[in-house]
Structure formats: C-alpha cells, structure tokens
Amino acid sequence: MPSPPRGTRSRRGLLAALVAASVAVPVSGAAVPSAVPAPAPAAHAPLRTADPGALAERYAATRADIAAAGRAAARHEDHGRAAALRAMAGPGRHFLSFDGRDGGRGVEVVGDLARAERIAVLVPGAGVDLDHYWRLRKGALALREELGGRSAVIAWLGYRTPATVSTTSLTSGRAAEAAPGLRSFIGELRRMRPTARTTLLCHSYGSVVCARAAHGLRVADIVLYGSPGTGYGNAADLHARATVWAGRGSGDWIADVPHVKLRLPFADIGFGTDPVSSGFGAEIFAAGSAGHSDYLRSGSESLRNMARIVTGEKHADGGAADEASAPGRGGRRA
Template identity: 40%
Template sequence: MRRLGRALVTAALAVAGAGGTAGWASGDSQSAVTGPPPGSAAWRADTAYGRALPDPATATPHEVARFFAGLDAAARTALVRSHPLVVGNLDGAPVPLRYEANRIAAAATGDARYASLAAPDRQILAFDPRGRGQVAEVFGDLEHAAHVSVIVPGNDNDAASYDARRAPHTGPAAMARALRAATEGAAPGGSVAVVAWTGYTTPVGVGLDAAGGRLAAAGAIRLTRFTAGLDAVGAPDPVLFCHSYGSVVCGLAARHTDATDLVAFGSPGMRADTADALHTGARVWAARGPSDWIADVPNVSLAGIGHGADPTSAAFGARRVPAADVRGHAGYFAPGTQSLAAFAAIAKGEAR
C-alpha cells in the first residue's frame, strides 16, 4: 500500500503540470463553470412577438437555430441588445449575432482585462465572465469556410489571460492564428476557419485538478454542445486540435462530437487505452516532440489519478504526426515545423 501511495502521489504531481506554461507553481482546486449563461433567468422571462424564448438550459442548438430563423432583423437586434450574455453564448444562434452580442457583453463588464475583446475587428463567438472567464474567438470566415478547426487548450487558460502576452505561437489565440496562416497558402482568405476555444474551466498550475478528470468531464459537455452549435448553423464538421489537458477533454467528448479528426499533441492521455476505445468515427492523430516534458508524465490511471495510455504509443493506435523539430511543450505551431505543416494538411482535409 505504501508503494501504491507513492505511485499515486508521483503520478499526481507529474500529470498536474500538463497543459500550461505557468510552470510548477502550486495549483488551486477550481470550480467548473457549467450550465446556461448568465442572464438566463431574465431571458426566460422575456418573449419575442409573444413567443417564448428557447430555454438555454434545455433547448438544443438546432432548436435555437430554428427559433432565430423565424425572427426578423428587428427582433434579433432587440434580443442582442437586451440579452447580450445569453445570445453571445447561445450555441445555435446566428454567428454574426453572437459576435455583436459579445462585443456588447465584453464592453459592459468594465473590466480592463476584457476591453480588447470588445474591439470591432474581433470575432468573439463566446464570452462568459464568470469565474476566471471563458472565451472563444474565430479566425477566418466561419459562415463560409469549407473547413473548420477548433483549438482546445490545456492548463492555465481563461478569458482573463486570453490576450496576455505569451511566447510566440503559444496560447490558444496564437495557435489558431498560426494554423490559419499555414492553411492559406497562395490564396489569402483561405477556406479554413479556426476557433480558439477556451470554453471550459481549465486546471491552474500543479494540483489534483490537472491529474484528475473532473474538469475535463465538465469541459467535454461544453465542447460537445459547442460542436453541435457549429453543426446547427451549417458549419462543416470540425477538426479538434487538443493540447495537453485539452486532449483529456477531447478524449471524453470524442464519442459525442461529429469531428472528422481528433489531434492530440503534448498529451498526458485521453482517458482511453486505445484510439478505438474513444468510440469515435473521427480519425485520431497524436504528436509529441522530443523535448516535450509530457514524456516524463507516468501514463497511469489509478483511483482517478492520471489519464491513461500515451496516445503516441504504437499500442494506442493513433496516426502519428511528425514532430521531430518541435521544441518544448508548446512549440507545435511554430512556423516551419513538421507538426504545423501536418496540422495544416489535416485542417484542410488533405492528410491521409
């Protein structure tokens, strides 16, 4: 029992560092932000031309889409202005309305950390200021894209730090920009839209949150609904690029999404023994650079600690993404790397 106890502690400390760039600082237990967006009670009490509004807690994204399809421009504008936090986070609502609503919501917080999100050139698809905050941003033309990719980040990511200065090509927004630039080629504007999705409560620093699956399970529910929302507005089935603890989220969400591809990189495990055990029709890819410290994380799953098999192992059965020139844990989107070139091919549906 003493040996088992030491193994659990070792695994917890090792896995807890996964996903962020904040280093081995102490982590605090986080309360997952879940459920309908703030302002939902006032939304439920309102109507549009006498029609009840779809309940954010129970209406499916497709039901939301059908509701908005039946409104004229005046009614849509009125709802955006009266309920920006709901419309901005309502999966299935028209994309331009969500952008407009989130500009209003971010500006209304009066919080300097969120002021940049309200800029007129930002395409903020979700913004929730509760807790550390959650945000999703679109790069490209989501309404007309032939392909859509979603970046699912790991530890130490939230709306409060979303626009903070980081090392080049790291962090969800910079990863999304790098991927979109890599897919453009000789045709500026391109046919790929990329979403930086910081849409769940991530672990902070070292702690049992990062070693366990509680936050990932809550995040998987939100990711599943988000991808259903993309489907409801007619977007193509997405590619999910899942970094570190984000790959745990993707692993738990896999069977419930319509993703064409799941790409796990710098992953501590996906809470499955094999790619087949994810029970998804998506192609599963995995990458790990030679200097990524995630390789030192024990691939265990004991008493809820650890995330299981290494997705880059032959036994797992994922398709390997070349990453021999990747530096560190967050260098997978650096221009010129094998991994970014492979990611771009996957995003464009060209990889085999």
C-alpha cells in the same frame, strides 16, 4: 510483515510524487482570475445559421458582453485585465460567446466562418484563462495563416481549465464537466456549417476533454498533441467516428510524465496509455522538435502537419505522409 509487491510500491511512489508535485508550487496566484468580478453575459439563442448577418449580430452582442466585463475589471482596478478585455472587444475580433466570470470563458472565430470549408476547433489545456488567453489566440492565428483561405479556426475556451500545477490537472473531473459543452458546441457548429470539414485539435489536458466528448462526435478528425493521456486505454475506447491522431514533439516534457491511471476511492489519478504508443492505436503525425507550448509555432513541422490534417491532405494509413516520424514509441505512422 512482508513487503508489498514491487508494482504496488511503484504505484504508491508514483502517487506520492504526483501529489507532492501538485502541491509543491505555491498556488496563491490561482485564485486571481476568478477574484476579478464580471457581470453575467446576456442570454443568446443558439445560432442555427452561419449567415453573415446572423454572425455579425452575434459578434456585436458578444462584444458588448466583453466590454461590460472590461468595465467591471477597471472598477476593480485590475488594469491588465481591463486592457486585455478592451482589445478583445475590438471591432476586428469575433466571439461567438463570452463569460468573464470565474476565470473566463470565450469562443473566438479567426477567419470567415460563413464561407469556411474547413474548420479547426482548438481545445486548450491547463492554465489557459482570460489572463493567459493570448496563448490560445496566438496559436489560432498561426494555424489560420497556415491554412489559408476558405478556412476558419475557433479558439474554444469553453471550460474552467485546471491550474497547470494542481491536483485538479491530474484527474478527469474538469474534463467531465467540459465535455457536454464541447459536444453541444460541435452540434451547433454542424447546424451552422453542415458541409464544412471540421477537426478538433486538443492540446495537453484538452486531449482529456476531447476524449470525454469523442463518442460519436461528428467531426472528421480528433488530433491529440502534447497529451498526458486521455483516460482511456486505446483509441477504440473513445468510440469516435473520427480518425484519431496523436503527435508529440521531441522537446516536450510531457514525455516524462508516467502514463498510468491509479484508481483511488475519491478519484482516478493519471490518464493511462500514452497516445503516441503503439498500444493506443492512433494515427501518428510528426511533430518535429516541438516543446510543450510550441506545437502551433509559425513555420514548425507540427503546425504544418496539423494543418494538413485539417485540410484533409494528410490521410490515415500512410496517405500524404512525411518521412519523419514522431519521437519515442509510436503507433501507426501517417
């Protein structure tokens, strides 16, 4: 029998490597977040205004949901989860929604949403759940500090993220589940703050979520950072009304992930074109030496440039551009 074509052998080898990598690391801990019981949250009507009174009422109601989940965790003797939830239910925290079940969901506001002229929505990638929520919040705090007044950052943990090392993180299934919720949230946000400049910042697997939700979405910019790909061949395929940006730090291991998409009978594996390649066609922002989890680190070039996109100071087609460019192959520099 003749040998299969070289390209076919390469794809088969890649598939084997991806599957092996997905199952090689023990995943016994992956069941822990969903194993901690939590009550169903109270039903809340959609917010139609960002009036301070309406927001304060929602924050108080959601605080009660978090406190109830904390009590359930304490009864389950998960003292770490209980302590984290007590902190999340503190008077200085502002959640628009919360659900402690199945790993957890939460949408937290950092800043004054009622008066914000610029809003950044952070969409996390794989491995972020209630037990690792502090990573997302840390980035939100750093971005809010960089943006300054008249801005708000929203940490949108609105979906069941895949485990970092899992077959689920290699397919777009979770992103397809998450996209309608993200679109709905952005619609609610626009009703509350119709004149605010809103930007989506999408990290790692979160960029797959944002790409799925992008079609016609009413935001100013969609920023893909540390992205493994989006599942689409190029930025135009997203049919986004927004400017699509991409950045990758020189210290990010995601650069070594093969940018392919394998169509199999049961699923598509991989996410296709590299978003920082010229073939994808995104506007490229400089991300400095950022590692995969460092893009929102205080004082970093990546944080500074993403903040400039959020404020509108950094424009496509070269406006307010840095001299530095993103590492590796790139699209249009801005």
